[in-house]
Amino acid sequence: MSAPTENWRGVATEDTEQLSTGAGIFLRARSRRLLGELLAPHHRALWGLLATIIVQNIAWLAGPFLIGVGIDVAVPALSHGDPGPLIWITAAMVGAALLDTALRYVFLTWSGRVGQAVLLTLRRRVFAHVQRLPLAFHERYTSGKTISRLTSDVEALAELLDEGLDNLLTALFSVVTIGVVLIVLDPPLGLIALLGFPALLWVARWFQRNSTAAYRRTRETIAALIVQFTETFGGIRAVQAFRREPRNDQLHAVLNEDNRRAQDRTFWLIAVFVPSVTLIGNLVTVAVLGVGALRVLDGDLAVGTLVSFLLYLRRFYDPLQDVAMFYNSYQSASAALEKLSGVLEEEPTVREPAEPVALPEAAGELTFDGARFGYGERTVLPGLDLHIPGGQTVALVGATGAGKSTLARLAARFYDPGEGEIRLDGVPLGRLADADLRRAVVMVTQESFLFSGTIADNIAFGRPQASRAEIEDAARAIGAHAFIDALPDGYDTDVRRRGGRLSAGQRQLVSFARAFLADPAVLILDEATSSLDVPSERLVQRALRTLLADRTALIIAHRLSTVEFADRVLVMDDGRIVEDGSPSDLVGGTGRFAGLHRAWADSLV
């Protein structure tokens, strides 16, 4: 294999989500706590399940025992003309079988109910928590990672609850009871049967020690393969236009081969482990057969007992092979649990107040009072003082990185300031109930995300109780009605997943309509018209003049055309407001805005 892998993937901060070494078999405290919390409401059910499985196992174990008794007692009795024992033993066998089956059904459905209840609780909890986490978290923790927490990690746990736990409980419990039965049935043979146990433990330990790393490696290699695959076909235009195919073939082949090797390692471990269990089982069986036969010859043991013994022995060793499979799903699940508990430990820093101040009707007066904000080490806003009276339309201009978006996000309380505060109608944003705040302040961003469903559904997202007429009015107001009406199903057109059918400009119009339907007192537009073509932008801007008349608006735009209808322009540089005035004052002056504006005007025609 040639080595085209040289650093093509580039360097990134090491993924700290990795399970630390040694965390394989024992869960860390936070995972244990999560598991405990999830299982706590089901304590009674768990005890009930345990009781069920004990009784069921006893019924199940009766079979081989009764067969032995049948051979030893009923067959001779029958030859003496007494069918009684045969009838009784057969009846007992049928009874035990029915009881075993019925309890098994109860156990399976009951444990299924408990498992599903746990999963539902977990799903609800993680979903609600992720929704509550601040935007800062979502920006740090990429969407792909968050999605896999909520999907594949929850499913890894589901798999364990679905099959793994049931298998393990049954297997472990059978092993214990059968061990006891074997000893009771015939102590000397029982001791021989248990002789294999130390060897078994040693093999299991070897397997566990090696497989932890091996299984983790397979999860990593398959993840790398999936990333390569998804990105190739997500960006197929670029791949084909830039003749990337041969290089991709190489890279994929290397990742695919890595995955094969990783898988091969786990196959090898199982190929050694499972036959070893079989070998130990077979050797013990041969020993039991030999010693048992001698004891039968000596008259110390009945033939029937030997037969039951051999039957039990099979049931003793078979489930142990499943433990290897269980171990794999247990590992995925514990890794998943580790990551899930990590996410659940994240603090929702932008919190709703415990005792909110009611603000049913906001006037839209915004005040920044010494607001300071930074991302990590980097200070973006060193301390901002700003007063925006209700109803004013303010345009924010300045170069990339000047802090315009940060200011807007603070006003929408996507972040909380590190120092100082931001007040709406005199009330600090942190003291407002989320419902009041969101009704009053709405932000429209450059990326206009549409949810699956119809266009009407998407507009109604701004106000779920809105009527169809209100939805259409909102669309009309910003000039989206014409294009929506021209679609085959009008407002009932399915936008497909992530708005694939609409152009970027059309998506932006829909998200505008959504914001206007919400009818907020403060509207924040962050580059919200960047994808519109000129005629659409013109429509939107005309609409804005009327729509913004009675509300507070903060508008960020690269193109200065938007500035024209603003009451006030703020020029930002390096986190500070360097110019503040009406558009005509600033254009006529000698400051930065005048310069910016000249550059912009030059760029036209």
Added chain:
Amino acid sequence: MIDPAPEPSPTDGRGRLSALMRLWPFARPYRGLILLTFTAALLATLAQLAVPLITAAVVDGPIANHDRAGLIPLIGLALVFGVAEAALFFLRRWTMGKSCLRLERDLRDTLYQRLQRLPVAFHDRWASGQLLSRATTDVSTVRRFVGFGAVFLVVNLVTCAVVLVLLLLTYWPLGLAVLLTTVPLSVLAMRWEKRYNVQSRQVQDQQGELTTDVEEAVQGIRVVKSLGRSGLVFDRYDTKASTLRTLQLKKVRTLALLWCVFELHPQLTLAVILVGGALAVHAGALTVGGLVGFVALFTVLLWPILSLGFLIAFAQETASACDRIGELLDEPITVTDPPGIRPATIGSPARLRFENTGFTYPGSAEPVLAGVDLEIAPGETVALVGATGSGKTTLTGLVGRLYDVTAGRVTLDGVDVRDLPLAQLRSVVATAFEDATLFSMSVRENLTLGRPEATDADVEEALRVAQAEFVHELPWGLATRIGEQGLSLSGGQRQRLALARAVLGRPSVLILDDPLSALDVHTESLVEQALREVLSGTTALVVAHRPSTVLLADRVALLAEGRIAALGRHTDLLAEVPEYRDLLAQDSELAEALL
């Protein structure tokens, strides 16, 4: 416009075997190993039969005759078979890993290579998630079937037959009784398995629904937060999650029934064997050892019977997986090199001509482009202007054959692009797309995509033109990983990198799809200055929404109703064509109002 990806064809039992036979070319290189796996599995199962038979022999022979010495060879034999079984078991699993993991790798490589070469029109139709599930889930299903399902399907059928023959030989009336008890078992099992499969699919579909909700709630988090709709989103998710639970519980109940039959059957059959056996021993038709052997043999039969239903379902599932994979492998590669093609001489810069070019999306009746005539002289830059949905992006895709024309032709220096080798064509033509696709790789790898031979100087030059020198300030410079799995960049930064990628190596024909839309005014003017010098040495087609971008071009073409409606200098068009003025003049009108 876009058809949803076809649903997987329902399992109908027809042509199942032929579906599985598609795997043969992939299995062929490893046929020796696979044969070894089969043989080992079969021998291991037969070795298992030895223990019950020897047990019976011990009871009837040495025990019945009080022959201690006779015990030794029998126990020795049991030992040999016991060890042999474990050894064969190891051999089976080991060879299986060797063969089927390689088969899986080959199949996945082939699929990936083929998918990369399918036309963009195919990828428009298929969501990448669909493709992924075929390349992972379906390919793994195939691997598990070849290494496990197929082996045991054959081995268990053989075991069942052998054991039933042995049972019939031991005492035929009882053997027949055992055989008959399997009939109701199979019927019930088949029925419930069918129900189980339906319910499994429902669960999978619902999981898909839930995943969509999760994706949207996470990717649309800004909208959700901004409008304060967390409650609404949660309720939606909760309803779907609760439905999933209900479906899961249905599935659990069916599975429990299935398990219970398999649990009950052997126990009741044992009771039948006891009664029948006791009567037979009483009648002298069967020895005690025979009865013991019978019981022991029956336990060997349990797993093969138990697994048959499951294995048949597995075979059907694999056949469907093969169909789904085959569907992709059968998809024709329509954009390809015609046979016997040779590279032509294309000048740098080249002359680009659209001759009566038409394009209709597959499955659509309305053509997007209907007779575009446009000639771009070597070294000239033409801006393409048109309303949203007028087909500008489609037209640009025709040059590099991302789509093939459906009427007319596109030529470079007089050569039809379809008569050029794809590799040559796509090295001559470079495109910067509207959505700047970045991959989870180093900056350098992202820039050089298809030109691994690019020198550091080439890269620097491209970065300078696109004003993307910010990459040097990233934590690891050009080695920093960007994209979804790496450092996230702003829209403007992404766009500048996509531009740098396109201008890298100074292509003969450059296509820029609205290349400056996400840049601020200051950066935009810097990029424009640097871009001008690149554009002077190359033939370029630039899709433009803004007057500033239009000014990069020598001439402007207005695209409307699938044709070039007007062609000329910007100022002339502005003065003469009302439609053009409507598309581009708003900014100036406002500027005048302002000044």
